[in-house]
Amino acid sequence: MTNSPEHELLLELQDLIIGTGSVADFLGGLSIIAASALSRSAGATVECGVTLKHARKTTTVGGSTERAVHLDRIEQAVGDGPCLAALKAATPVLLADVRSDPRWPSYQERLIEEGIHSVLGVPLELGENAAAVLNFFAPATGVFTEETIGEAASFADVAGSAVRLAVRVGTAESAADDLSAAMMSRTAINLACGIIMAQNRCSQTEAMSILMKVSSHRNQKLRDVADEIVRKVSGEEAATYFDM
Structure with a gap:
């Protein structure tokens, strides 16, 4: 019997949880899997950063590459963009073209300098007190099609339960340390x-x-x-x- 892609992903995430020692490590590993999955779906190189919101504070906690972490932190510094919008709306938010979209001009100017032309923010459901979002970056427009966005949303649905477990483990470890x-x-x-x-x-x-x-x-x-x-x-x- 052939395992479904969702089942294979769950097994991969399960191994990731077991093999990492903190929520940040887990989310960093998750971003690598997410970037790989979306790159295959889009047929183009996609990088992924992860933002965690906990206790009203948002923080970049990982990325598929060092550059992805840097790109994710730009939005944190500016204070607005598709990643934070996705967190608020609890739904995927697409910045299809950084040169023509009027919503976040300061943020988009920074992205142009970095050679990024489209961004997709996809939230993960973590419960009442925490949330996370996958921030996907592409060097060209037209990468995040409806099909690719659907693929990213499906990934987030499957990964959500694993992330919730990682956050609970991290919270328990923090309490034990305290x-x-x-x-x-x-x-x-x-x-x-x-x-x-x-x-x-x-x-x-x-x-x-x-x-x-x-x-x-x-x-x-x-x-x-x-x-x-x-x-x-x-x-x-x-x-x-x-x-x-």
């Missing part, structure tokens, strides 16, 4: 309080008060002051022993 950092901070502060209590024969509340006064006087973070005290006494960084 928890780990908080526990390390708490450990250093507790150890420093213990040292101050032993040296000054005072209570934990008094030790914490001393620590906070030193932090305020030096204009240093409490964790940094605590780390310094622990290093002076033990010669080592504070260490937290736990399994994540």
Whole structure:
């Protein structure tokens, strides 16, 4: 039995998720697959950048080439264009000819300088708090036909579930990192309080008060002051022993 193109794409994306360590890495790999798929469909070389919107902030997080990342960042710098329009409208947005389209003149002038003459933004559905868009760049007009746009939209539909998984994984990793950092901070502060209590024969509340006064006087973070005290006494960084 021959696998369908959609099934083959899902397998490729599954391997990509397993093989990457972050959302940015995953989206960078996704842009390479997307550029290759659309280049085959269009019969021309197409580059792809990826923009991720999370917590009201849009950021270029990957591209099929270094140039694609650069091209995607131009729109971020200008603040408007087909990629951001596709994010807002939740539908593909085509800039068919940068020389004649009147919508984004500042952005289009930059594209002409880069030798890009048409752009296609295709959004990916990620859920309530995040969204992404594939930004396809072509050096000529007439590359993004109705058929090619349909191919890009189909790719986005298949890839959307994989991207949602990658974003969830990244969010979980970020939360774990935050928890780990908080526990390390708490450990250093507790150890420093213990040292101050032993040296000054005072209570934990008094030790914490001393620590906070030193932090305020030096204009240093409490964790940094605590780390310094622990290093002076033990010669080592504070260490937290736990399994994540």
